[in-house]
Amino acid sequence: MSLVNFTTREITCKIVYYGPGRSGKTTNLHYIYGRVPETRRGRMVSLATQTDRTLFFDFLPIDLGQISGFATRFQLYTVPGQVYYNATRRLVLQGADGVVFVGDSQARQLDENIESLQNLQSNLLEHGVDVRAMPLVMQYNKQDLPPELILTPPELDDALNFRSVPSFAADALHGKGVFETLKSVSELVLKKLAAGSPTT
Amino acid sequence: MTSSLNPRFTFETFVVGAANRLAVTAGRTVAENPGSAYNPLFIYSGSGLGKTHVLMAIGHAAKTIAAQLNIEYLTLDEYVEAFHAAIAAGQGDAFRRRFQNVDVLLVDDVQFLTNRKEMQAELLRLTEALQQSGHQIVLASDRPPAEIADLDERLISRFSGGLVVDMGIPDYETRVAILRRKAEERGSRFQPGVLEAVAKVEYPNVRELMGALNRLIAFQAVNDTPLNEENVRKVLGIPGTGDEARGKSVSRPATPASSGGGDEFSQFLSDVTVTVGKAVEAWRARVAEAVMRWEGEGYRTGRLEKLLEQETPAAVDEAIAAYAQDVERLKALEAEVAVLDPQAAGEKVFRDPDHMDAAEAAAAKVRDGAAPPPAPSAAFALDTYGAGSSNEVALNAARDVIAKPGKKYNPLVIVGRSGLGKTHLLNAIGLELLKKKHAIVACLSTQQFVDELIAAIDGNRVDWWRARYRRATALLLDDIQLLAGKERTQEELFNLFNHLVDADRQLIFTAPAHPNTLDGIEERIVSRLEGGLVAEIAEPDKELRRGMLERILTQHRIPLEPALVDYLADRPIESVRQLTGIVQRIIEAAAAQDAPVTAGLAREVLEGAPAPRRTTGLRTSGIVVSSAGGVRSREKMVWDWPTSADRVIEDLR
Numbered sequence: 001m002s003l004v005n006f007t008t009r010e011i012t013c014k015i016v017y018y019g020p021g022r023s024g025k026t027t028n029l030h031y032i033y034g035r036v037p038e039t040r041r042g043r044m045v046s047l048a049t050q051t052d053r054t055l056f057f058d059f060l061p062i063d064l065g066q067i068s069g070f071a072t073r074f075q076l077y078t079v080p081g082q083v084y085y086n087a088t089r090r091l092v093l094q095g096a097d098g099v100v101f102v103g104d105s106q107a108r109q110l111d112e113n114i115e116s117l118q119n120l121q122s123n124l125l126e127h128g129v130d131v132r133a134m135p136l137v138m139q140y141n142k143q144d145l146p147p148e149l150i151l152t153p154p155e156l157d158d159a160l161n162f163r164s165v166p167s168f169a170a171d172a173l174h175g176k177g178v179f180e181t182l183k184s185v186s187e188l189v190l191k192k193l194a195a196g197s198p199t200t
Numbered sequence: 201m202t203s204s205l206n207p208r209f210t211f212e213t214f215v216v217g218a219a220n221r222l223a224v225t226a227g228r229t230v231a232e233n234p235g236s237a238y239n240p241l242f243i244y245s246g247s248g249l250g251k252t253h254v255l256m257a258i259g260h261a262a263k264t265i266a267a268q269l270n271i272e273y274l275t276l277d278e279y280v281e282a283f284h285a286a287i288a289a290g291q292g293d294a295f296r297r298r299f300q301n302v303d304v305l306l307v308d309d310v311q312f313l314t315n316r317k318e319m320q321a322e323l324l325r326l327t328e329a330l331q332q333s334g335h336q337i338v339l340a341s342d343r344p345p346a347e348i349a350d351l352d353e354r355l356i357s358r359f360s361g362g363l364v365v366d367m368g369i370p371d372y373e374t375r376v377a378i379l380r381r382k383a384e385e386r387g388s389r390f391q392p393g394v395l396e397a398v399a400k401v402e403y404p405n406v407r408e409l410m411g412a413l414n415r416l417i418a419f420q421a422v423n424d425t426p427l428n429e430e431n432v433r434k435v436l437g438i439p440g441t442g443d444e445a446r447g448k449s450v451s452r453p454a455t456p457a458s459s460g461g462g463d464e465f466s467q468f469l470s471d472v473t474v475t476v477g478k479a480v481e482a483w484r485a486r487v488a489e490a491v492m493r494w495e496g497e498g499y500r501t502g503r504l505e506k507l508l509e510q511e512t513p514a515a516v517d518e519a520i521a522a523y524a525q526d527v528e529r530l531k532a533l534e535a536e537v538a539v540l541d542p543q544a545a546g547e548k549v550f551r552d553p554d555h556m557d558a559a560e561a562a563a564a565k566v567r568d569g570a571a572p573p574p575a576p577s578a579a580f581a582l583d584t585y586g587a588g589s590s591n592e593v594a595l596n597a598a599r600d601v602i603a604k605p606g607k608k609y610n611p612l613v614i615v616g617r618s619g620l621g622k623t624h625l626l627n628a629i630g631l632e633l634l635k636k637k638h639a640i641v642a643c644l645s646t647q648q649f650v651d652e653l654i655a656a657i658d659g660n661r662v663d664w665w666r667a668r669y670r671r672a673t674a675l676l677l678d679d680i681q682l683l684a685g686k687e688r689t690q691e692e693l694f695n696l697f698n699h700l701v702d703a704d705r706q707l708i709f710t711a712p713a714h715p716n717t718l719d720g721i722e723e724r725i726v727s728r729l730e731g732g733l734v735a736e737i738a739e740p741d742k743e744l745r746r747g748m749l750e751r752i753l754t755q756h757r758i759p760l761e762p763a764l765v766d767y768l769a770d771r772p773i774e775s776v777r778q779l780t781g782i783v784q785r786i787i788e789a790a791a792a793q794d795a796p797v798t799a800g801l802a803r804e805v806l807e808g809a810p811a812p813r814r815t816t817g818l819r820t821s822g823i824v825v826s827s828a829g830g831v832r833s834r835e836k837m838v839w840d841w842p843t844s845a846d847r848v849i850e851d852l853r
Contacts, residue, residue: 011476035464037465064472067476070476072472072476179465179467182468183468186471187472190475191475
């Protein structure tokens with residue numbers, strides 16, 4: 001996927017929200033969808049089951065308009081969290097420029113978080129991408145739940161964020177931390193593209 | 201540059217309905233009779249209704265009917281891109297020629313001609329050229345010609361002059377047929393009524409219809425229970441009946457989009473703007489532009505691309521300037537090499553500014569290899585050329601040629617028997633011409649010329665060989681009669697002759713007799729040789745002989761004894777070379793006897809006992825003496841031929 005196209009003067013960023021099932025990836029996208037002016041966003045494609053579980057993926061295109069003479073577009077994707085949809089996850093991950101790992105802060109979900117993180121790493125490797133080279137930020141969602149049920153961000157950092165990437169405590173349902181996460185991953189992606197050569 | 205035809209897009213895979221029947225029929229007709237049925241054929245329809253499919257299907261069908269046809273499919277954008285690249289590379293004409301040779305040209309997305317005046321002109325020219333040469337052009341657009349904004353009137357009339365057909369939205373039956381065929385192609389089966397339910401939805405185009413089908417196929421693949429008419433509507437989010445699934449996804453934002461929601465986005469946007477601004481700084485744009493420009497001209501841009509990989513490279517503009525300078529140098533080298541050796545100029549090394557030394561080395565190699573053609577021999581100066589009435593005409597012509605090379609007598613053919621100084625005069629003119637500015641004088645014997653050509657053919661560098669002589673400001677060929685029977689050399693000389701004469705370069709030849717009496721030389725060359733000035737050199741008169749003798753004797757530091765000079769000058773000789781030979785013999789005899797050179801000694805040598813055999817490398821009469829036997833003794837050798845006058849008397853007796 002072309003990140004910066006100097007010929008057509010376009011920047012396209014594909015950002016994938018990754019994480020275990022029910023951690024709040026789609027919720028992130030919905031919140032962003034609600035905040036982006038109608039003219040700036042494309043139709044949000046969401047394939048959900050009757051029980052609101054993401055079956056394939058959500059897709060939200062955002063047009064940021066002309067920035068420094070470049071038509072800048074963000075494409076936000078979520079993957080289905082359930083373990084058995086790995087093929088879809090791998091597919092969605094293809095050509096990603098950045099990844100947001102949405103972790104579930106609930107203490108009992110820690111293993112799922114770790115498993116999903118490992119799954120992310122192996123799926124990236126399938127595409128020949130080293131997870132260390134991929135712009136990645138962590139989001140610890142559901143921090144609004146009662147404290148006895150959840151782990152604190154420092155605890156989650158200890159457990160999950162061994163690469164010390166930027167991490168954010170979030171409450172996606174109410175929007176806390178959603179844009180901070182997006183902004184952080186965008187910066188990482190754009191900084192990486194600045195270091196890279198233009199592709200066509 | 202040009203897209204290839206998608207093998208799936210054929211007429212066989214195209215579902216024909218009432219809405220597109222005309223377009224398909226026209227397309228088939230055009231494919232069967234390219235250039236003669238409807239030319240141009242203009243197909244328009246909304247997006248996703250099969251323009252590209254029909255366009256490519258025409259290409260496939262035409263190719264099936266006549267495999268040798270040259271068929272090109274490309275979108276207007278690709279055409280524009282190719283055109284710009286060609287213009288940037290200075291290949292505009294080649295670009296036009298390339299497209300004029302296409303038998304069936306399929307151009308997609310013509311609507312993008314809006315606001316492209318120069319492309320409209322180009323396309324108009326191309327359409328005219330293709331029509332005139334009976335080549336087919338098929339265009340596709342999302343609107344009829346007249347509705348393409350800002351389209352040149354002439355183009356509109358051109359496009360409309362063939363056949364303009366539209367393709368509409370397929371009707372219900374066609375939609376069902378399309379869905380069935382596509383489902384079959386994908387190997388998917390649906391319960392009865394499912395596809396019909398999908399077909400009932402009036403999607404604005406076939407592409408979206410396909411999207412719906414894809415969704416159904418995907419859904420059915422992961423669900424155990426097959427889809428039925430009911431849940432199809434839910435899956436597709438068809439409004440009216442079951443907008444649950446779709447409605448939820450769109451309307452479910454957790455918090456109302458009011459409380460400063462826009463601000464959050466604006467904040468994000470401004471942050472991204474700052475980041476992008478930093479990322480794609482102005483210098484990057486400049487480097488990228490340089491990359492695009494030079495890449496377009498066919499130069500390697502690895503060095504500039506490396507710049508882009510750096511965080512904050514120092515002296516970007518200097519680097520670009522240095523790169524541009526290197527490219528200029530490469531261009532100069534390439535131009536220089538192109539003159540010396542057209543073959544070598546095309547080498548990649550002249551397109552890679554990252555390896556300047558390689559380019560310089562290659563150019564140097566060509567330069568070395570393309571040493572100027574053989575120059576005149578310095579031994580034959582004009583002031584040592586004895587003048588007399590016998591060579592007056594030739595010498596005057598030579599002076600005129602030297603004064604105005606290429607203008608007065610072109611070619612100059614010096615004719616005379618062997619040994620009269622033709623070669624001397626030829627080289628002497630060459631030496632004089634060489635004194636002029638930027639002169640490259642090729643002066644060589646015809647034999648050498650032939651040998652060089654053979655070597656060039658052998659080494660596969662005839663181009664280089666030709667270029668070498670074409671650069672010459674004057675070509676002087678000795679003994680042109682040796683061309684006899686050498687057809688290839690005559691051919692080359694003929695071309696070279698015309699090239700040089702056209703460029704007002706001087707040509708001088710020597711021959712033993714008038715060109716039209718020479719055997720084995722092609723008429724076209726003879727007539728050209730005769731077309732200049734044929735100047736004869738006669739046998740040396742006494743005055744000339746005396747002058748020559750004095751010079752030769754002075755050269756050998758022999759006192760100019762009047763008796764000796766008179767005696768020798770009176771001897772009947774035919775050529776200057778013979779005179780030189782005689783003097784040489786006398787000097788050798790004198791040296792052998794350790795006596796001074798006198799008239800007496802000379803008489804003794806020439807009329808008495810034959811002098812010992814010469815050992816110097818002077819040219820002899822041309823009789824080749826085999827050392828293996830036969831003519832060995834001096835007595836049997838004829839050293840001094842009587843003058844022709846004497847011979848005639850002898851014959852009479």
